[in-house]
Structure formats: C-alpha cells, structure tokens
Amino acid sequence: EAQVTQNPRYLITVTGKKLTVTCSQNMNHEYMSWYRQDPGLGLRQIYYSMNVEVTDKGDVPEGYKVSRKEKRNFPLILESPSPNQTSLYFCASSLLDNEQFFGPGTRLTVL
Amino acid sequence: AQSVTQLDSHVSVSEGTPVLLRCNYSSSYSPSLFWYVQHPNKGLQLLLKYTSAATLVKGINGFEAEFKKSETSFHLTKPSAHMSDAAEYFCVVSERAGNMLTFGGGTRLMVKP
Numbered sequence: 001e002a003q004v005t006q007n008p009r010y011l012i013t014v015t016g017k018k019l020t021v022t023c024s025q026n027m028n029h030e031y032m033s034w035y036r037q038d039p040g041l042g043l044r045q046i047y048y049s050m051n052v053e054v055t056d057k058g059d060v061p062e063g064y065k066v067s068r069k070e071k072r073n074f075p076l077i078l079e080s081p082s083p084n085q086t087s088l089y090f091c092a093s094s095l096l097d098n099e100q101f102f103g104p105g106t107r108l109t110v111l
Numbered sequence: 112a113q114s115v116t117q118l119d120s121h122v123s124v125s126e127g128t129p130v131l132l133r134c135n136y137s138s139s140y141s142p143s144l145f146w147y148v149q150h151p152n153k154g155l156q157l158l159l160k161y162t163s164a165a166t167l168v169k170g171i172n173g174f175e176a177e178f179k180k181s182e183t184s185f186h187l188t189k190p191s192a193h194m195s196d197a198a199e200y201f202c203v204v205s206e207r208a209g210n211m212l213t214f215g216g217g218t219r220l221m222v223k224p
C-alpha cells in the first residue's frame with residue numbers, strides 16, 4: 001500500500017531533550033516536506049526537500065533540523081525542544097509538481 | 112508572495128442542505144489550488160485540485176469548487192451535506208513548482224442531523 005508513515009504518533013517530552021520524528025514514504029517521491037499544524041493557523045511548512053541531500057527552509061524552520069540521506073526517509077530533528085514546539089506535525093511527499101500525500105501526523109507535547 | 116484566507120472558521124449546516132466553504136487567495140503567478148479535508152484524528156486527504164484546466168473542478172464525495180480569477184476565489188460546495196462530511200477543510204495555494212504549499216487557517220464543518 002502506497003503511504004507515508006510517521007513515528008512516533010504521540011510523544012510527550014521535556015524541554016531540552018533532543019528528539020527525532022521519523023518519516024518514510026514508499027512511493028519513490030522526490031519531494032518531501034514537514035509541516036506543523038496549530039489551531040487557526042492551518043499548516044505551516046517547516047522544511048522541505050526536493051531530492052536526496054537537497055533540503056531548504058520553509059516558513060517556520062527555527063528550532064528544527066532535517067536530513068535527507070535516502071530518498072524514502074526525511075526525519076525531523078528537534079535538538080532542544082521548547083514548549084512553543086508543542087504541535088501536531090505532518091510529513092508529506094509527492095512527485096515534483098504534483099499533489100502531496102500526507103502522513104497520519106505526530107502529536108508532540110513539550111513540557 | 113502567496114496567501115490564502117478562509118473566510119469562515121466554523122460552518123454549521125443541517126444534513127441534506129447545501130455546503131459552501133469560502134476561500135480567497137492571492138498569488139503573483141498562475142496558481143494551483145487545492146482543497147484538503149481532515150477528519151478527526153486523521154491525516155489530510157486531497158478533495159480536489161485546480162491546475163489551470165477547467166475552472167469548475169469536481170472532487171471526491173460530491174464536492175466541487177469553482178476557480179474565479181476575477182474574484183480570486185476558490186469556494187468549495189456540495190449540494191447536500193452528509194453527516195460524514197463533518198471535518199476540517201483546508202484551502203491551499205501553490206505557485207512555485209507545484210510543491211510549495213500555503214494553507215488557509217481551516218474551516219470546521221459541522222453537520223446537524
């Protein structure tokens with residue numbers, strides 16, 4: 001089944017404790033992206049990647065890192081999480097110039 | 112720069128009545144426009160997309176949207192609401208290589224029996 005998977009789906013952590021949210025797609029898509037969803041703000045793009053080893057900042061990159069060492073994986077790294085990063089996170093992938101497919105979401109709480 | 116405004120944060124309709132979710136956009140170029148739906152505790156699903164072909168776009172589950180360039184609008188409609196339509200809907204614009212998406216703030220649709 002063609003899909004985007006994220007892990008974990010739910011995470012509660014404390015300020016400053018490094019964490020990684022994984023994202024994987026099995027559709028051989030070049031483009032991958034991370035978004036955060038906050039009430040009333042829709043989804044805002046954090047980082048995106050047009051292909052392996054090619055990443056760029058989205059609209060709200062502060063406090064996040066990403067890497068794209070393989071085509072199928074695009075992990076999101078929070079080196080020192082803070083409470084304002086409590087949010088619902090979505091990973092998405094697509095072929096270039098095509099609709100995006102979204103993962104199921106990761107709900108992160110930073111205490 | 113591109114932006115999207117969803118004019119209503121909440122819309123409530125009765126089952127069997129029409130649905131109208133409003134969306135206005137701004138874009139420097141000819142945009143692609145999308146509507147996504149998010150059911151509670153689920154990811155986002157594409158309802159329909161406009162990419163400069165026909166201005167009236169039909170999507171899944173009986174939804175459709177009309178691209179009106181003169182009004183910079185892309186409103187989502189459905190003739191008859193069903194209880195299963197209760198969800199949050201996002202209008203989305205893209206003007207750069209089809210991948211850089213800008214989301215509206217979302218409209219929560221409630222359907223009363």
